[in-house]
Amino acid sequence: MRLCPICGKEYDSYPALSRKDNRTEICPDCGNREAVEVYTLYSKEGDITFIMEDKKNMTSVVGFYYGDPDEEATKIFRGKLTAEFE
Ligand SMILES: [Zn+2]
Structure with missing residues (x-):
């Protein structure tokens, strides 16, 4: 399990990279939100x-x-x- 630093949710799928610094691993949901x-x-x-x-x-x-x-x-x-x- 990974913990998303943005929404605090636990997830076990492949993480997305935050576009803000390109190295923070975030959950796919937040990844999609940032992709807007x-x-x-x-x-x-x-x-x-x-x-x-x-x-x-x-x-x-x-x-x-x-x-x-x-x-x-x-x-x-x-x-x-x-x-x-x-
Ligand atoms: Zn998240």
Whole structure:
């Protein structure tokens, strides 16, 4: 049994390497979570920035906000598919 330093779970499958330092062994679940890539997609027509998540073979929209891509706004609206604006 190995112990995952991130979630504290015991697992016996082959460990994944943490992308943060490339040597910490973590459980496959946390490995998958770290493998998620977040990026933004700006639509000029609607002046909307979409927040996208890329997991292996799957892309999903996890949020959006009005205006140009902005790092802070991406953090705030990630995971929220509803946004309030005036
Ligand atoms: Zn874990």
